[in-house]
Amino acid sequence: GKTALLPQRTALLMGSFVFAVMNDIITTMFNKKFMEELFKPQELYSKKALRTVYDRLAHASIMRLNQASMDKLYDLMTMAFKYQVLLCPRSKDILLVTFNHLDAIKDFIRDSPNILNQVDETFRQLIDMYSCLSAGEFQLIRQTLLIFFQDMHIRVSIFLKDKVQNSNGRFVLPISDHSLLFKRVEFTNGGSYISPQREGSFDLYGDRVLKLGTNMYSVSRPVETHMSGASKNLASHTKENAAPNPLAKEELNFLARLMGGLEIKKPNGSEPGFRLNLFTTDEEEEYAALTRPEELSYKVINIQATQDQWQNEELARIMGEFEVTDQPSQSTSKGDDLLAMMDEL
Amino acid sequence: PAAPPHRAGWSPRSPCPASAGCVPVTQATPTPSRAVMSSPCDARALTTRCAVAMAAGDTGYRKERSVPLKSSSSALYNNLSVLPLRDKQLTYFAAVHGSTVSLASASADGLSVSHRQLQAKEGGLAVSASIVTQASWCVLPSRVLLVLTSQKGIQMYESDGSIMVYWHALDVLEPPPAQAVFARGIAAASGRFICVGTSSGLVLVFDIPSKGTNITLSEVLEEHRDSITDIASEVGENPDGDADLVTADDSGALCVWRSKEEFSLLTKISAFGWTCSSVKLWNGVIAAGYGNGQIRLYEAMSGALRATVSAHARWIYALDLAPLTGKLLSGAEDSYVQIWKLSRSPDTGDIEIEHCHSECVTDTQLCGARFCDPEGNAFAATGYDLSEIVRYGQV
Numbered sequence: 001g002k003t004a005l006l007p008q009r010t011a012l013l014m015g016s017f018v019f020a021v022m023n024d025i026i027t028t029m030f031n032k033k034f035m036e037e038l039f040k041p042q043e044l045y046s047k048k049a050l051r052t053v054y055d056r057l058a059h060a061s062i063m064r065l066n067q068a069s070m071d072k073l074y075d076l077m078t079m080a081f082k083y084q085v086l087l088c089p090r091s092k093d094i095l096l097v098t099f100n101h102l103d104a105i106k107d108f109i110r111d112s113p114n115i116l117n118q119v120d121e122t123f124r125q126l127i128d129m130y131s132c133l134s135a136g137e138f139q140l141i142r143q144t145l146l147i148f149f150q151d152m153h154i155r156v157s158i159f160l161k162d163k164v165q166n167s168n169g170r171f172v173l174p175i176s177d178h179s180l181l182f183k184r185v186e187f188t189n190g191g192s193y194i195s196p197q198r199e200g201s202f203d204l205y206g207d208r209v210l211k212l213g214t215n216m217y218s219v220s221r222p223v224e225t226h227m228s229g230a231s232k233n234l235a236s237h238t239k240e241n242a243a244p245n246p247l248a249k250e251e252l253n254f255l256a257r258l259m260g261g262l263e264i265k266k267p268n269g270s271e272p273g274f275r276l277n278l279f280t281t282d283e284e285e286e287y288a289a290l291t292r293p294e295e296l297s298y299k300v301i302n303i304q305a306t307q308d309q310w311q312n313e314e315l316a317r318i319m320g321e322f323e324v325t326d327q328p329s330q331s332t333s334k335g336d337d338l339l340a341m342m343d344e345l
Numbered sequence: 346p347a348a349p350p351h352r353a354g355w356s357p358r359s360p361c362p363a364s365a366g367c368v369p370v371t372q373a374t375p376t377p378s379r380a381v382m383s384s385p386c387d388a389r390a391l392t393t394r395c396a397v398a399m400a401a402g403d404t405g406y407r408k409e410r411s412v413p414l415k416s417s418s419s420a421l422y423n424n425l426s427v428l429p430l431r432d433k434q435l436t437y438f439a440a441v442h443g444s445t446v447s448l449a450s451a452s453a454d455g456l457s458v459s460h461r462q463l464q465a466k467e468g469g470l471a472v473s474a475s476i477v478t479q480a481s482w483c484v485l486p487s488r489v490l491l492v493l494t495s496q497k498g499i500q501m502y503e504s505d506g507s508i509m510v511y512w513h514a515l516d517v518l519e520p521p522p523a524q525a526v527f528a529r530g531i532a533a534a535s536g537r538f539i540c541v542g543t544s545s546g547l548v549l550v551f552d553i554p555s556k557g558t559n560i561t562l563s564e565v566l567e568e569h570r571d572s573i574t575d576i577a578s579e580v581g582e583n584p585d586g587d588a589d590l591v592t593a594d595d596s597g598a599l600c601v602w603r604s605k606e607e608f609s610l611l612t613k614i615s616a617f618g619w620t621c622s623s624v625k626l627w628n629g630v631i632a633a634g635y636g637n638g639q640i641r642l643y644e645a646m647s648g649a650l651r652a653t654v655s656a657h658a659r660w661i662y663a664l665d666l667a668p669l670t671g672k673l674l675s676g677a678e679d680s681y682v683q684i685w686k687l688s689r690s691p692d693t694g695d696i697e698i699e700h701c702h703s704e705c706v707t708d709t710q711l712c713g714a715r716f717c718d719p720e721g722n723a724f725a726a727t728g729y730d731l732s733e734i735v736r737y738g739q740v
Contacts, residue, residue: 041522041523086710086729089659091636091660134595134596134620135618135619135620135636136571136572136574136595136596136597136620136636137595139620139636139660140525140572140595142420143419143420143421144476146419146420146729147419147420147443147476150417150419150442150443150729150730151416151417151730153730166708170708170730171708172708173680173707173708173709173710175679175680175705
């Protein structure tokens, strides 16, 4: 069954829902406070932290997803981004990938000038911050991102079909023209080779040249991922899924500040909710949730986006008390409280 | 195998046989002592030779049993270290994954492998896990130490990783800088030092006693302005001078040092726009691997460029040198290990390089590659996301 609910197909049936969802998610994500936090120099997020932010963003509209569909969506997003980062021919191309993402986002909301401005503002900040970095600095960023994606080999239908991923979940790397038996050696003292490759534009508008980061689903495709067999090759234990550790406290600080800028949408009585199911049937979704391999479960800090919890005054008070500070030791006890509270949700 | 590797010299009367495949080269800055040329095949300019090394004289290697790792390898420069223990008929391997170093000890046939994992040490009040940037064995006359560099500092262990003998914490800066902070680049020098680089461009020189834990920081070399990527000490015999050490950085600049009593800078080789990720020093020849896939050979004493090799289609991550034969290997993101042979012409003393062998590790971006013995009869490699070390031995 290939009837996953993708924006393109849903649009045929529920045009207004799509518009509302896109608007809300993009508005939420690009709001000033959230972006300010993101742009601060910081360590790479843990998988747990990133998934938590992702969940929150996904609930920024009236759309809802069950755990299994959320897991699947996250798997897709992660593997797609891993592919893009891994295959960038030049290290600076990872910035072009982000620009491709932003170009696509701008296209979704091209009729909403306010949100478009917000996105453009972020675009400009990215250009300011990253355009002047050297190839070596971009390679360090890329290497750090690759550490995050290490050991993830979830198979994605569209990648298997296009033969960019093997059945063992590893990506196919294009081999450059090594039919050249001649290894060119130049004995000289100076001189340079002129690279014939066209470079993409790093401006606000321009031809990026690079295809990585453009819409994978521009032609309607199935959105399946495969769990079976993926667990057999796991050679490493991620310590991430362990019980709360010191790392979590500092992260909670960061998460609390980040989430402060993300408003969630509470479906009220008059508006029907909208639940996105990435499987063919509800039963299939339930089954997927039950059979997900243990080592692939995202043990997120589960901040349920329901009315009750967010009206919890205690939680709101604690969240409000977090200030922007670089002294993690001061917030230790608060971190403990919040951590304990999160675990109870 | 066909004819032995052919090096084409040329004179005004015989045109360069490789002229059909030559691409015009622009001279960046003309040097006063040599003629400026617009094409390497200008028969009137005798000061430059264009040589094409053919793969026809392939010295064959065949694939041997891989060594499994407890965790996959991370995409970091020079991410494989090898310590052959001839008397024990064992080989130790080390590769980095995040905040862990996987050690594997393999028998000669590769059938018996034992494992150990080392963790990055958290510094003081740190709350986040530290990423290891490199792990490398340093061979000194009296002892062998395993050195780990991370975001927090430098750890030194006995060669089997059983005991940590020294910890040096990197300075913690408040407020934390926007730039990444880490140590990277490891080499033994002059039989008594271990040199380690930092992200700010410093090279820390540690004095290592013949035994015990009384290791001290004896000197800090401040010449680089960008993060150190790799450090290499002379592994052969330097015929003309006393260049003992070369340090490389993220911008592509190289510094050449003497280390008799104190370290002194002999020469600096300017960057040309690409990171130098890996460097080796042998018989007064510097071999440097760059982010654009080039290998460049320099005279260590003068810093003069002697050869530029378009070795790889993508970023070079590792170089290694077999000191008894002058074999050089390069591993890159393009999935290839290339084996080369360095030599000096007995007549002219010119540095020469020829290509010996190509090996493709399918669907793998290589991050580490090393010879397994000082003759270069066997080599090993690993790549990003690969949970094994692939090995090749000479036929």
